[in-house]
Amino acid sequence: MIYVDPSLFPDEILRVINKDIDSAFFTYTIIQTIAFISLVIGIRTYKSNKVKKIKLIDDSYVSLKFLGVVFFLVGLLSYINFLNSLGGFAFLISNLSSRHELTEGYNISFFLPFFTLSALFLISCISKKNKLIDKFILAFILFVSIIVFSSLGGRKNTLYLIITLVFGYHFLIKSISLKKISAIRVILISSFIAVYIVFIPLLRSNEGLEKVQETNIVESIELDNLIFSISYTYIDIFAANYFNSENAWYLKSAGDVPYILSSTGSNKSYLPPVDDGLYFSSIVKYRKHFTPPTARNEMYSSSWPIENFGFSYANFLIPGVIFFFFLQGRIFSFVYGYLSENNTSTIIIFFYVFVLFNFNFSNLRLVQLVFILPIISLSIFVSYLLGRKRGKLQ
Numbered sequence: 001m002i003y004v005d006p007s008l009f010p011d012e013i014l015r016v017i018n019k020d021i022d023s024a025f026f027t028y029t030i031i032q033t034i035a036f037i038s039l040v041i042g043i044r045t046y047k048s049n050k051v052k053k054i055k056l057i058d059d060s061y062v063s064l065k066f067l068g069v070v071f072f073l074v075g076l077l078s079y080i081n082f083l084n085s086l087g088g089f090a091f092l093i094s095n096l097s098s099r100h101e102l103t104e105g106y107n108i109s110f111f112l113p114f115f116t117l118s119a120l121f122l123i124s125c126i127s128k129k130n131k132l133i134d135k136f137i138l139a140f141i142l143f144v145s146i147i148v149f150s151s152l153g154g155r156k157n158t159l160y161l162i163i164t165l166v167f168g169y170h171f172l173i174k175s176i177s178l179k180k181i182s183a184i185r186v187i188l189i190s191s192f193i194a195v196y197i198v199f200i201p202l203l204r205s206n207e208g209l210e211k212v213q214e215t216n217i218v219e220s221i222e223l224d225n226l227i228f229s230i231s232y233t234y235i236d237i238f239a240a241n242y243f244n245s246e247n248a249w250y251l252k253s254a255g256d257v258p259y260i261l262s263s264t265g266s267n268k269s270y271l272p273p274v275d276d277g278l279y280f281s282s283i284v285k286y287r288k289h290f291t292p293p294t295a296r297n298e299m300y301s302s303s304w305p306i307e308n309f310g311f312s313y314a315n316f317l318i319p320g321v322i323f324f325f326f327l328q329g330r331i332f333s334f335v336y337g338y339l340s341e342n343n344t345s346t347i348i349i350f351f352y353v354f355v356l357f358n359f360n361f362s363n364l365r366l367v368q369l370v371f372i373l374p375i376i377s378l379s380i381f382v383s384y385l386l387g388r389k390r391g392k393l394q
Contacts, residue, residue, distance in 0.1 A: 017241040028240040042329020048337040057383035068121030075114030115145040123168040253292035277303035308360035
């Protein structure tokens with residue numbers, strides 16, 4: 001989402017790039033236009049071969065129900081184990097302002113997709129038999145998933161869960177027509193999202209629980225602040241105006257992840273971060289240049305998500321923007337080709353939404369993709385075993 005309010009724009013960015021907001025935004029607009037055109041060309045010029053229908057999993061009601069329940073339990077037990085290692089739920093909630101330090105060393109990105117995929121399996125079950133018990137199970141999974149995602153201090157996982165289920169409902173149960181959506185339903189969903197977007201930053205701030213109790217969240221919602229809080233435009237403006245041929249990375253961060261994986265020992269603070277957005281936030285907060293690889297303990301505590309724009313421009317400037325956005329467009333079209341022919345496949349719906357909203361070429365997003373693939377493979381393998389067993393019983 002592109003949104004800039006000069007009154008809300010961080011002054012610290014303008015000090016680092018040494019520009020006023022108008023000239024900085026003008027530079028960003030030109031580069032963002034190039035990025036958009038490159039993305040569209042990548043999408044429109046992709047010519048796929050005829051995609052066949054593929055059956056990745058046994059889509060019987062029994063198999064889907066089993067996968068939904070088991071995946072939810074795997075995610076929940078992994079979360080409980082994480083809490084036990086950390087010191088408990090209350091300790092986590094009370095220290096969300098230090099969430100990056102608390103979760104460092106735990107592969108929480110691995111177990112979170114189990115919750116989203118389990119809910120999608122239940123959606124598929126409802127599409128087949130429309131049982132009331134399945135709706136209750138789905139509601140319970142949603143409730144627990146939102147609690148889990150929120151307790152980690154982030155908003156994106158919950159919003160991503162909602163979007164994934166909207167796609168699942170559209171393809172598996174009933175096609176959604178914007179013209180037929182009631183105004184009351186739109187207001188209720190929008191109100192929940194707005195309150196949630198404001199609530200989570202309060203919770204993860206210093207003395208977050210006290211601030212939540214003292215703040216009237218509904219009254220504190222302002223449209224400008226709300227949109228600005230979910231927009232990464234300020235990060236992209238920083239990237240477009242800070243990097244040049246002398247300080248560009250030229251893929252120096254590509255070696256961070258292999259270095260981290262090959263390291264031994266329990267102290268990981270001396271290693272570079274998986275999330276290359278930490279370099280961005282550190283440059284602005286400390287007003288000095290950071291370039292990969294830099295030890296995690298030398299940088300700022302929280303990250304600025306750099307996404308595809310920040311990654312491509314920080315590494316190769318405008319040529320990088322053209323190349324990586326063009327390639328991203330090709331990948332979008334490639335995955336959509338499979339969805340268009342397999343739009344009742346739970347796995348392909350899940351993967352398509354993941355690619356659409358999470359995929360780019362930054363280290364963090366590539367690592368998340370690596371975590372997603374084994375989970376998808378596991379669901380296919382378990383489903384294969386269930387299908388074989390069911391075939392023998394029949």
